[in-house]
């Protein structure tokens with residue numbers, strides 16, 4: 458049975474309840490304190506790991522949950538719907554795909570059980586660089602083969618959770634762009650042991666941001682990484698990353714749906730209880746219509762998210778749906794955030810209501826991990842057949 462507002466809570470109700478129970482131990486004040494201190498929610502991530510949620514997408518034979526993308530999306534939706542922030546740990550779900558799909562049997566046997574058991578965290582994904590944001594193939598970080606190692610030199614920016622992860626999935630150029638047929642060639646993917654790397658030339662520098670996202674800059678100064686840590690073939694890293702993007706888009710969409718639900722539930726509660734001019738503010742059309750409008754858009758985005766899940770789990774092409782779901786959900790969560798803050802009036806700015814914190818967090822998904830303009834460029838080119846614009 459769906460809930461009374463029509464969201465698909467009948468999908469995986471037990472899983473949802475389990476996530477809700479866990480999140481109930483980490484209420485608003487927990488996140489407010491961390492936000493003020495810019496601190497990492499170690500207890501929350503530990504609890505999520507012990508419950509097996511962060512290993513949901515690891516196949517069962519390696520000790521993981523063997524979940525579908527639809528189930529994984531329900532986990533992230535419930536985290537964000539509870540008022541928490543899946544961004545503190547979601548990368549473990551996204552990045553896992555590269556290792557699961559393209560790692561060798563040896564690599565999978567070495568890392569996946571350790572990650573599933575919670576002994577290792579794979580929370581960091583290093584793609585973006587100061588001079589290469591949306592244009593991934595322009596990255597400059599080099600990996601040069603030296604016998605049975607690669608020597609990594611370069612810089613990454615916005616590498617989130619690097620200080621709270623044991624492993625980093627890194628994209629680096631193994632063949633210079635002017636020596637390959639296409640710029641998408643010559644990029645390779647590595648699983649970097651962050652503890653070893655920090656002892657051999659990696660510097661991690663935190664970046665102050667408007668939200669508590671534990672993001673950093675990485676400086677590689679001749680860091681040596683064993684060739685055995687390269688995922689898949691040399692030069693095919695960009696393709697491996699593209700493979701994982703649909704999963705990433707769908708999971709981000711689910712987080713945004715969770716955010717949107719949180720904002721709408723909060724807005725409705727407040728609109729019903731706050732009395733001004735002798736009546737609840739929610740009785741005014743000027744207050745209730747924007748909430749209803751945000752709800753309508755969120756419901757539509759959620760349907761696209763489930764359609765993308767259906768296609769993905771059925772092994773069918775889902776690039777258009779995954780991208781659309783991500784964009785529509787991020788936009789409708791942002792609308793809902795605005796409406797929720799507006800509905801709360803001045804109290805929306807008070808940290809104890811959590812609205813301003815979630816407002817800052819919800820904005821991110823219109824920009825990262827891919828900006829909505831790039832989603833539109835994808836749709837224009839690959840769905841509508843328009844000329845590539847960039």
Ligand SMILES: Cc1cc2nc3c(=O)[nH]c(=O)nc-3n(C[C@H](O)[C@H](O)[C@H](O)COP(=O)(O)OP(=O)(O)OC[C@H]3O[C@@H](n4cnc5c(N)ncnc54)[C@H](O)[C@@H]3O)c2cc1C
Pocket residue numbers: 581582583584585589590591592614615616617618666670672821824825826827828829830831834846847
């Ligand atoms: C808090 C945070 C955490 C992050 N975490 C990670 C992480 O863990 N790992 C990682 O690798 N990266 C991470 N990122 C980086 C993120 O993926 C990038 O910010 C994002 O891909 C956009 O790149 P950019 O910021 O360089 O923007 P740019 O590419 O410089 O774009 C700037 C603006 O121009 C627009 N634009 C650019 N080109 C076009 C075009 N052709 N047509 C239309 N519009 C265009 C974009 O939409 C955007 O609005 C994070 C970013 C943030 C802010």
